[in-house]
Amino acid sequence: MSARPHTTGYRGDRLWLAAMVHRVSGVLLAAFLPLHFLVLGLAIRGEAELDGFLQWTKSPLVKFAEIGLVLLLAIHLLGGIRVLVIENMPWRDGQKRMATLAAVAAVGIAGVFLVALL
Amino acid sequence: MSSAAETMIDVRVWRGGEEGEYQSFSVPRRDSQTVLDVVTWIQRNADPTLAYRFACRVGVCGSCAMTVNGRPRWTCRTHVSKVVEDGRLEIGPLANLPVIRDLAADMSPFFDKWQKAEGTFVPSRTRHEPLETISPESAERQAADAAIECINCGVCYAACDTVRWSPEYFGPAALNRSWSLVNDVRDAGNLKRLAAAASNGGCHNCHSHQSCEQLCPKGLNPTASIAGLKRRTMQAYIRGEIS
Ligand code: HEM
Ligand code: SF4
Ligand code: SF4
Ligand code: FES
Numbered sequence: 001m002s003a004r005p006h007t008t009g010y011r012g013d014r015l016w017l018a019a020m021v022h023r024v025s026g027v028l029l030a031a032f033l034p035l036h037f038l039v040l041g042l043a044i045r046g047e048a049e050l051d052g053f054l055q056w057t058k059s060p061l062v063k064f065a066e067i068g069l070v071l072l073l074a075i076h077l078l079g080g081i082r083v084l085v086i087e088n089m090p091w092r093d094g095q096k097r098m099a100t101l102a103a104v105a106a107v108g109i110a111g112v113f114l115v116a117l118l
Numbered sequence: 119m120s121s122a123a124e125t126m127i128d129v130r131v132w133r134g135g136e137e138g139e140y141q142s143f144s145v146p147r148r149d150s151q152t153v154l155d156v157v158t159w160i161q162r163n164a165d166p167t168l169a170y171r172f173a174c175r176v177g178v179c180g181s182c183a184m185t186v187n188g189r190p191r192w193t194c195r196t197h198v199s200k201v202v203e204d205g206r207l208e209i210g211p212l213a214n215l216p217v218i219r220d221l222a223a224d225m226s227p228f229f230d231k232w233q234k235a236e237g238t239f240v241p242s243r244t245r246h247e248p249l250e251t252i253s254p255e256s257a258e259r260q261a262a263d264a265a266i267e268c269i270n271c272g273v274c275y276a277a278c279d280t281v282r283w284s285p286e287y288f289g290p291a292a293l294n295r296s297w298s299l300v301n302d303v304r305d306a307g308n309l310k311r312l313a314a315a316a317s318n319g320g321c322h323n324c325h326s327h328q329s330c331e332q333l334c335p336k337g338l339n340p341t342a343s344i345a346g347l348k349r350r351t352m353q354a355y356i357r358g359e360i361s
Contacts, residue, residue: 003137004132004137004211006282007185007188007189007208008188008279009187009188009189010188010277010333015329015332016279019325019326086326086341086345087326087345087348087349
């Protein structure tokens with residue numbers, strides 16, 4: 001005897017994944033915010049420290065992380081627009097395709113940034 | 119036909135209540151066999167104590183929904199061929215509802231929320247007045263019709279993560295019903311209904327995940343209905359009709 005297992009086979013379906021990717025990207029963006037404020041704080045405190053930081057941002061690793069941030073923003077922005085369209089415009093079928101399109105476009109945007117950076 | 123040559127399905131069926139275990143049965147595979155046929159075969163040939171619910175067997179009454187290989191399904195219209203995985207079926211009671219026994223879920227919370235969402239028709243005329251003429255082409259009637267074919271099977275309710283995560287939430291079926299009545303020009307209960315839709319358990323809980331729309335066996339779209347309620351409650355709020 002054991003407790004009834006939570007059967008959630010629909011998780012992993014494309015639209016469910018789209019919702020989860022949107023949620024995780026939102027949380028990760030929120031987690032990044034304090035870091036962003038910290039840097040703004042540096043800018044106020046003094047030039048030397050900010051310069052030091054800006055020097056650090058030129059390192060390849062940080063550049064690479066920046067692309068991740070761009071990707072997150074693009075994913076969350078396009079995913080968010082997708083939800084807002086669903087909720088505020090007349091219904092249109094083909095939502096699975098819309099979700100895929102948003103994901104591909106987000107990766108595309110991040111790709112353009114990557115190329116611009118290299 | 120010799121029984122040894124028969125193809126068998128390896129079926130695991132939930133036995134017990136909230137606490138219990140899956141019990142294995144070997145069920146002969148048949149042409150055009152539905153999941154409900156499988157459950158019925160077990161009850162008739164292997165274990166008469168198996169508890170489950172059905173009535174019409176043709177997709178009308180909405181009483182036969184169960185969890186089949188992880189997804190909620192109306193079992194009488196779900197062919198084994200569509201859901202079987204490697205010759206295996208796992209059948210359990212509907213999720214997000216209490217279990218009475220075995221495959222029979224307790225639908226009371228589902229119907230209680232239907233009431234809480236003011237999902238009942240409130241007539242605007244008495245029987246002594248003439249019938250109202252409704253044009254089937256009118257926008258309101260078409261919106262009401264789009265959501266009206268619900269058979270109360272609870273599939274969408276069992277597929278909704280928001281129901282799972284917030285027990286207060288009325289769920290897709292009750293709100294889909296609410297939207298149908300909101301668009302019914304003969305109905306006189308909209309202020310109360312919109313207030314219910316805007317309340318704690320109401321439409322603003324929904325994250326438009328669309329699992330309900332993906333799995334509704336009648337092809338209804340509770341996500342779109344709930345989106346309609348989100349807009350309509352917002353308008354009512356701005357106009358000061360609800361608080
Ligand atoms: C760029 C413009 C943005 C748009 C268009 C947007 C849009 C949205 C929408 C529509 C939702 C609701 C999703 C739902 O109902 O499940 C949402 C949720 C959320 N957003 Fe954004 N957002 C944006 C920027 C941000 C930023 C910068 C952050 C980080 C601080 C953020 C963090 C979140 C979080 C944590 C959630 C909750 C996720 C959930 O409940 O599933 N968003 N966003
Ligand atoms: S669209 Fe809304 S009601 Fe439907 S499954 Fe998602 S959260 Fe639940
Ligand atoms: S909306 Fe669809 S899935 Fe939900 S109870 Fe009605 S018929 Fe069943
Ligand atoms: S038994 Fe009536 S809908 Fe399945």
